[in-house]
Amino acid sequence: MKMLKEVLDKIDKIILNRANVIMDDVIKQICLIENKLKIKLPDELKEFYIRYNKNHYMLTAYYIFKSVDALKIEDEVLIIGYSNEYIEKYGISIADLNNACINVKVAAYDDTSNWLIYEELSKFIVNCVVFQTINLLEASAVLDDVEITLEEYFIPLYNVKGKDNKRISYISNKGDILGLHFIDENVVYFGSATDEILNEFEEKAKIDLDWL
Known part of the structure; x- marks a missing residue:
């Protein structure tokens, strides 16, 4: 988690994404969605949303991330976002949320039965943020x-x-x-x-x- 914060700080020095972010508001939204879905979001995902949930461009520059209040569960998978043009979707198995190593999985947009491991969560967030930033x-x-x-x-x-x-x-x-x-x-x-x-x-x- 410390690594993720340090990496995102480096990225934010190149493009300022934290302007006008009221952290308490995002933390409140995180608590609300956790209560609604009856889960605890991974710390890495919380860090992503605290930094970027209020920045529409960082959520949609290439990959399309759900805003924190729009997170949902489909067939025991927490859906967090989609690829460009909604060809693929990305999610985390509910059963994996408490694992020491959490993997993001990928499936075709219209297929909920064939989820494959894509990347470890921290790497997924860093890679996506880097590409969002490059596109901006x-x-x-x-x-x-x-x-x-x-x-x-x-x-x-x-x-x-x-x-x-x-x-x-x-x-x-x-x-x-x-x-x-x-x-x-x-x-x-x-x-x-x-x-x-x-x-x-x-x-x-x-x-x-x-x-x-």
């Missing part, structure tokens, strides 16, 4: 992953040990560029607050970014 930043671009050695210019935002990573989030050594590596798709998305920052990175790394 003034400057964004994409690059085939074979064209760059990310570790020369970026550090991972969390421990990436293991072979089951579908996505890995990065922040530049200077702390001014976010990156998200979609491993199966072999592409990396980048985002920064200004074109100048990405231009400087493009020149330094001697790469040709595909600007979005």
Whole structure:
């Protein structure tokens, strides 16, 4: 949980998402939905909503997250959001809410019977927040992953040990560029607050970014 807060703080330094957030209001909403659904939300999910529940753009920039008061349970799965264009949905099994390691699961939007493990909850939140942020930043671009050695210019935002990573989030050594590596798709998305920052990175790394 401490790791998640530290990572989200780093992201928030690039794009300010906590402006005008009245924390007590969100905490009250969290308590209300917990009582309504008769569950306890994981601390990681609470942290996400405390930071971003009042920010419509962070909830809908690419992934579509339910606002905290709209959370619902379908067939013993807490539905937390959807992929772009509602092709997939993401949820957490009610039976897993008290586990030490909580996994987010994915299923087709219209299928509630075939849930597959997608990512560990903290990684899911970080990866989604990074991609939401990239989609909101003034400057964004994409690059085939074979064209760059990310570790020369970026550090991972969390421990990436293991072979089951579908996505890995990065922040530049200077702390001014976010990156998200979609491993199966072999592409990396980048985002920064200004074109100048990405231009400087493009020149330094001697790469040709595909600007979005």
